[in-house]
Amino acid sequence: MVTLGYSTDTIVCLLFRLGSEEFALPGTVVREVLRWRDPTPVPSAPTLLPGIITQRGGVLTVVDLRRLLSFAAPPPTRLTRYVVVSHDGLELALIADAVVDLLELPASILEVLPPAFNPQRAQLLQAIANRGGRPIALLDPAELVTTLRAEAQA
Amino acid sequence: MNLSAHMLLSVEVAGAMYVVQREHIGAMRGIFRPADLEYPDEHGRPMLTRRLADLFALTDSAAPPPTRQHALIVPTRRRSVALLVDRVDELDLSGALINNIQPLPDVLARRLGRPWFSGVLVWEEWCQLVLDLRRIAQDVLKLPA
8 A cells, every 4th residue: 555645545536548548637636527629739839738728718738648658649539538637726638538437546455656667657656556457547646747847848 | 999909810821720910910912923922021121931831830731722822921120021821811800809818828838849829819619829920020030041
């Protein structure tokens, strides 16, 4: 078991898929899930940030997590969604290949990442959980925001 | 307030739509043939001409080559720059929509190889980038010929 600083025994998470792998984000940072619509592309932006969308009168930066986590980035399908997250003053629309479920993860099943885990992915993860024989990687929203801001300043 | 100074135009570049502020444009010309580009600007200076599609590295493979283009002539202190687009339409004559322009999110704005956008026009459920034509014209002057 790994200690993540959550005050409860369970963590409410949004479970989503990138490629064939399942990831989770703490429900505290998830604002909503949106159906896919083509983002407005911004010329000369990196492929990690394929554009912007508007939601409720605001402008959200679209983040292709698959690029950040070294996954293939196939074209959108009817299952593709935006997961809108808000953390530390930043609002982002993360591309997910599919949104699976909202679930409660018992803190007791969260484990530290194995040493051999892909280091590029490990940097953005808090822990890993085993649910019914399938691993779920718990993303660290603070680290995601830090990474995006750091890359923006580079 | 002079509302017409904030008039917004919609321009099409290789199938993509953008917004420009009319006050950034000194003049507009229809371009039918290469010779149309050889006119000097209103001060008699030779114009530097660039296609916005090339500057943005945009191609619209589905579209036939345009038979007519529009030159947005942007004056600078040194010389005028003619930026070619495929289509120009009036978007907002009153200037009221300028209040709907929001800045690009900082995390994105800092990552742009060419920071040529002054904001995002948000209107109901759609948004379009607002081109900073003055900045583009200044940068075009610095680009190699």
